[in-house]
Amino acid sequence: MIVGILKEIKSEENRVSMTPAGVEVMKHNGHEVLVEKYAGLGSGFEDAAYAQAGAEIVATPKEIFSRSEMVMHVKEPLPPEYGLIREDQIVFTYLHLAAAEELTRVLIKSKSICIAYETIQKADRSLPLLTPMSEVAGRMAIQQGAKYLEMAQGGHGVLLGGVPGVDPGTVVVIGGGVVGTHAAKMACGLGAKVYVLDMSLDRLRYLSDVMPANCFLLFATPATLRDLITRADVVVGAVLVPGAKAPKLLTREMLKTMKKGAVIVDVAIDQGGCFETSKATTHSDPIFTVEGVVHYCVANMPGAVAKTSTLALTNATLPYAVQIANKGWQRAMKENPEVKAGANVIKGKVTYKGVSDAFGLEYVPIDSLL
Secondary structure, three states, X not given: OEEEEOOOOOOOOOOXXXXXXXHHXXXXXXXXXXXXXXXXXXXXXXXXXXXXXXXXXXXXXXXXXHHOOEEEOOOOOOHXXXXXXXXXXXXXXXXXXXXXHHHXXXXXXXXXXXXXXXXXXXXXXXXXOOHHHHHHHHHXXXXXXXXXXXXXXXXXXXXXXXXXXXXXXXXXXXXXXXXXXXXXXXXXXXXXXXXEEEXXXXXXXXXXXXXXOOEEEEEOOHHHHHHHHOOOOXXXXXXXOOOOOOOOOEOHHHHOOOOOOOEEEEXXXXXXXXXXXXXXXOOOOOEEEEOOEEXXXXXXXXXXXXXXXXXXXXXXXXXXXXXHHHHOHHHHHHHOHHHHOOEEEEOOEEOOHXXXXXXOOOEOOHHHHO
């Protein structure tokens, strides 16, 4: 199979979907790899390293799309690429379609094979291609929250860890999954007082065994959240419904009860965000303020630490990319239910329930297309 690695064009997105080491693995499996010129530069990988690994360096995205049977991105296709996607071409990337109606309709019209990193799921319901970026985003959420608490950044001037004789800051993490756990670990490490809310008692029991003493695990109810946000210096939204729009858990009315100069970090913004007042921002313009509360809603947070993120992402995506390239998408899906769970839009049909529900589109089970 001819596999194309595209240069990211989303604002300040420096990741790349495959490292030179990944290219070498693809070549060993008998596949041809085209890499767009400068695709890896933001992550510290020169074109020469890709060429040495066996890739062909290609000048334009148009040529990548025209020649490749499968194209790989990190982020979703953007408008300049819409017209380049071909019928039956495999598009393997983070899609987050439940929050992107225009892109969903473009992919339906293209009749391409759209497999989303974020909905590939193991039997234990874990999300192997979302996990590494969730780990990065969870840790970054606390870095950003701590930064924007500084008065020069619009915050109310609290040091999360405090100092001897002064109370530490309070961090509320909504969701005890991968993002929430890593955010809580970072916040605890700084010395903050950390509350993690989750609706799974099993998850809370697990976290109570592994988290330090300054982490408090609470069952998530609206009343608990309403109470905690009045005390919070940083609130991290870390709630995910795989492939579907994120639920709105913090309303504008609740926001009014928060401290002026507190910070909220919405890690679920790729799926529409879990705060009512959230809207996607960029690394160059990352924050806005509503009701006196600083909002950080960057939709590609791991892109700011591109080298770490690219290495972590390739470790996770490469085995699936090899399977799809070796077997073709249909056989790969028949033989591996994890790959099948990644099917979002296939040959003009919406094959992921969360996406069809988001826009009232007809849902076609993927098995009917295999």
